[in-house]
Amino acid sequence: MARRGALVRWFEDVRRDDVASVGGKNASLGEMTAKLRDAGIAVPGGFATTAAAYRQVLREAGLDDAMREQLEALERDPEALPKVGAALRKLVREAPLPKALEAEVREAYAELSRRYEVEAADVAVRSSATAEDLPEASFAGQQETFLNVRGADAVLAAVRRCMASLFTDRAIAYRDRHGFDHLSVALSVGVQKMVRSDMAGAGVAFTLDPETGFPRVVVINAAFGLGESVVSGQVDPDQYVVFRPLLGQARPIVDKRRGGKEIRVDYGEGGEGRETVTLEVPEGERLRWVLSDDEILTLATWCERIEAHYGRPMDIEWAKDGESGELFIVQARPETVQRGRNPTSLESFRLEGEGERLVTGLAIGQGIAAGPVCVLGSAAEGAAFPEGGVLVTAMTDPDWVPVMRRAAAIVTDHGGRTSHAAIVSRELGVPAVIGAGDATATLRSGDEVTVSCAEGDAGYVYRGRLAWRQEAISLEDLPETRTRLMMNLATPDAAFRWWRLPARGVGLARMEFILSDAIRVHPMALLRPEQVEDAAARREIEALTAGYEDKAEYFVERLAFGIARIAAALHPEPVVVRTSDFKTNEYAQLLGGRAFEPREENPMLGFRGASRYYSPRYRDAFALECRALRRVREEMGLANVVVMIPFCRTLEEADRVLEIMAEQGLRRGERGLEVFVMAEIPSNILLTEGFAERFDGFSIGSNDLTQLTLGVDRDSAELKHVFDERNPAVKALVADLIRRAHAAGRKVGICGQAPSDYPDFAAFLVEEGIDSISLNPDSLVRTLHTVAEAEARLKPS
Ligand code: PEP
Numbered sequence: 001m002a003r004r005g006a007l008v009r010w011f012e013d014v015r016r017d018d019v020a021s022v023g024g025k026n027a028s029l030g031e032m033t034a035k036l037r038d039a040g041i042a043v044p045g046g047f048a049t050t051a052a053a054y055r056q057v058l059r060e061a062g063l064d065d066a067m068r069e070q071l072e073a074l075e076r077d078p079e080a081l082p083k084v085g086a087a088l089r090k091l092v093r094e095a096p097l098p099k100a101l102e103a104e105v106r107e108a109y110a111e112l113s114r115r116y117e118v119e120a121a122d123v124a125v126r127s128s129a130t131a132e133d134l135p136e137a138s139f140a141g142q143q144e145t146f147l148n149v150r151g152a153d154a155v156l157a158a159v160r161r162c163m164a165s166l167f168t169d170r171a172i173a174y175r176d177r178h179g180f181d182h183l184s185v186a187l188s189v190g191v192q193k194m195v196r197s198d199m200a201g202a203g204v205a206f207t208l209d210p211e212t213g214f215p216r217v218v219v220i221n222a223a224f225g226l227g228e229s230v231v232s233g234q235v236d237p238d239q240y241v242v243f244r245p246l247l248g249q250a251r252p253i254v255d256k257r258r259g260g261k262e263i264r265v266d267y268g269e270g271g272e273g274r275e276t277v278t279l280e281v282p283e284g285e286r287l288r289w290v291l292s293d294d295e296i297l298t299l300a301t302w303c304e305r306i307e308a309h310y311g312r313p314m315d316i317e318w319a320k321d322g323e324s325g326e327l328f329i330v331q332a333r334p335e336t337v338q339r340g341r342n343p344t345s346l347e348s349f350r351l352e353g354e355g356e357r358l359v360t361g362l363a364i365g366q367g368i369a370a371g372p373v374c375v376l377g378s379a380a381e382g383a384a385f386p387e388g389g390v391l392v393t394a395m396t397d398p399d400w401v402p403v404m405r406r407a408a409a410i411v412t413d414h415g416g417r418t419s420h421a422a423i424v425s426r427e428l429g430v431p432a433v434i435g436a437g438d439a440t441a442t443l444r445s446g447d448e449v450t451v452s453c454a455e456g457d458a459g460y461v462y463r464g465r466l467a468w469r470q471e472a473i474s475l476e477d478l479p480e481t482r483t484r485l486m487m488n489l490a491t492p493d494a495a496f497r498w499w500r501l502p503a504r505g506v507g508l509a510r511m512e513f514i515l516s517d518a519i520r521v522h523p524m525a526l527l528r529p530e531q532v533e534d535a536a537a538r539r540e541i542e543a544l545t546a547g548y549e550d551k552a553e554y555f556v557e558r559l560a561f562g563i564a565r566i567a568a569a570l571h572p573e574p575v576v577v578r579t580s581d582f583k584t585n586e587y588a589q590l591l592g593g594r595a596f597e598p599r600e601e602n603p604m605l606g607f608r609g610a611s612r613y614y615s616p617r618y619r620d621a622f623a624l625e626c627r628a629l630r631r632v633r634e635e636m637g638l639a640n641v642v643v644m645i646p647f648c649r650t651l652e653e654a655d656r657v658l659e660i661m662a663e664q665g666l667r668r669g670e671r672g673l674e675v676f677v678m679a680e681i682p683s684n685i686l687l688t689e690g691f692a693e694r695f696d697g698f699s700i701g702s703n704d705l706t707q708l709t710l711g712v713d714r715d716s717a718e719l720k721h722v723f724d725e726r727n728p729a730v731k732a733l734v735a736d737l738i739r740r741a742h743a744a745g746r747k748v749g750i751c752g753q754a755p756s757d758y759p760d761f762a763a764f765l766v767e768e769g770i771d772s773i774s775l776n777p778d779s780l781v782r783t784l785h786t787v788a789e790a791e792a793r794l795k796p797s
């Protein structure tokens with residue numbers, strides 16, 4: 001029976017504005033229990049002791065004077081913190097619980113057990129601190145939690161310890177730093193039915209991308225065992241990304257990355273809880289995903305509803321019960337890092353120097369910093385840390401924050417995107433490379449290094465101080481243009497990074513980058529592994545494809561996720577994905593590639609582009625590319641993907657490729673599929689009308705077009721002075737294409753480098769009436785102004 005008490009309150013009787021009474025954590029559990037159950041969201045049941053209960057404990061035990069005395073001692077001598085903290089905790093822990101409170105807790109616990117039809121429910125006992133006059137203040141992570149507590153006596157003991165944990169050294173120091181009065185804070189204790197995630201898994205979810213603030217995804221982290229491992233960053237979790245706008249219409253899981261998941265946190269021995277143990281996860285087990293696709297989609301839908309209910313981005317903890325197989329939400333709070341960030345400019349970093357990569361991990365933030373390495377074993381060694389140093393350590397917890405504040409960059413061996421190290425670095429704006437595995441062993445104190453988080457998802461530590469460029473791109477007063485400005489996106493990892501730019505689609509996503517970054521194996525080597533003779537390559541291919549029954553599925557899945565991230569970043573605007581266009585020497589670099597690629601004298605003029613797709617040497621691999629494109633468009637629902645064929649030399653080639661695509665289920669015109677062709681060989685322009693009959697649009701590849709018009713190897717250093725897209729011959733072809741394609745009812749865009757580099761070339765394109773210009777993200781805003789000016793000049797006055 002639910003009841004409302006001054007000392008104990010059931011979650012269902014608590015609302016979000018009860019923070020002063022039950023703290024933020026419990027108020028939010030109450031709000032969700034009461035308001036979101038009807039939306040299908042499961043929250044484990046429970047109750048909370050109130051701030052009034054805490055105050056009554058202090059009052060009835062007459063602790064006021066003794067506590068004041070301790071705090072005065074601390075004021076006189078800040079060094080006395082450990083002694084004062086211990087004394088304060090002892091005072092609270094040993095204070096007898098008022099009879100009424102004890103009775104209410106016992107009764108509520110018995111009722112909770114009855115509700116779950118067990119004799120003694122296993123519960124989590126958690127602290128939720130609150131400040132009288134500042135209920136919004138966040139004291140997250142400062143006080144204690146006890147897991148798997150069973151029996152009324154054990155619950156009461158845990159309640160007392162939680163109250164005492166309001167005076168952990170860390171919490172005292174935090175309040176001192178932020179000017180909170182130690183005696184006007186209070187502690188509410190939440191007692192919540194445990195979810196048996198020890199038998200399944202748990203983790204964290206955000207209703208935006210915590211790295212870039214991209215708001216249209218839910219990002220879920222998941223590990224086996226208790227969620228503590230994810231929150232504290234002990235484990236490298238699975239990560240799933242769900243594209244929110246298509247939830248309910250398709251299956252929009254746009255990325256899944258398998259975490260290392262070497263360990264899991266489990267219940268320890270003994271009923272009082274608190275003790276948890278860290279166990280190793282067997283190797284075979286680590287390859288399993290923690291959640292199924294259905295569960296990922298359910299959880300994402302719940303997160304979406306939670307955000308809608310609170311009206312702001314949320315940071316959510318979830319757990320899966322291994323006994324019942326059910327999912328639960330165990331916590332939800334506003335996301336704090338990205339919220340409130342509404343930059344009027346975008347900071348863009350680019351590494352200019354080249355150097356040796358010493359360490360690789362997850363990139364947190366997008367910055368670059370350099371400094372001397374300082375490897376530390378514990379936060380207690382913090383005094384030795386030099387201002388502006390690069391902090392290198394196994395992992396961090398709240399005790400590390402003062403050191404982290406002084407660091408130019410942070411590198412840790414362990415942790416995922418939601419670990420303590422990641423959250424704090426992001427908040428401090430310090431670039432961090434997290435989960436780097438062996439950083440503490442590889443990097444030596446005193447060595448100068450450069451830490452770069454500006455290269456997508458992966459972060460790198462380079463030897464020495466390298467040069468980099470930092471730019472602020474203003475997002476204010478952006479003009480509207482008739483010409484559609486799009487972006488060229490290289491790696492899927494960086495796709496969400498530029499979402500604030502005013503791009504109206506992606507004009508070129510080069511599939512090769514996904515192959516080399518996210519797949520790394522030659523597709524034919526996955527289809528015919530027995531033909532790979534290089535033993536080292538075979539071993540690596542085995543390792544990369546472990547957990548996949550079918551190696552071809554590894555290729556299709558990784559490729560589909562890569563494409564999907566890019567397509568999601570700009571959805572519903574068009575995203576033009578070009579089928580693979582490596583040269584033979586580049587394909588040969590992929591694992592197992594040598595066995596399948598001919599050696600060519602002139603790869604640039606060789607077996608590339610459309611010619612590959614119908615050749616027996618590559619045709620089956622092209623079919624895999626088509627399968628991935630279909631999956632993205634049809635299963636994930638990202639129908640904004642346009643397919644583009646590169647380096648298509650003749651009309652006959654065009655026909656053959658389109659036929660193969662149709663056989664693979666990618667038929668032009670069906671399900672809204674558009675197919676473009678690159679205009680990058682003079683033949684594409686000389687035969688504009690023929691290509692226009694076969695394709696829905698053209699995209700000018702000015703790099704190849706210049707090379708082939710002027711007969712200059714685009715990579716030749718010797719001939720650099722001759723290679724210029726602004727040569728009248730190239731411009732004549734471009735102008736001709738635009739005119740004739742328009743006459744044939746086809747649109748023309750450009751995705752070569754020229755307009756990103758030369759504003760005058762961008763202006764020329766506008767004058768010729770080009771429909772779209774696709775640019776490097778960091779030159780988009782600048783070119784937008786150039787284009788607007790060129791358009792204004794064209795207007796009849
Ligand atoms: C081009 O040739 O201009 C182009 C965009 O393609 P790539 O640079 O990939 O050859």
Ligand code: MG
Pocket residue numbers: 646680701703704
């Ligand atoms: Mg090209």
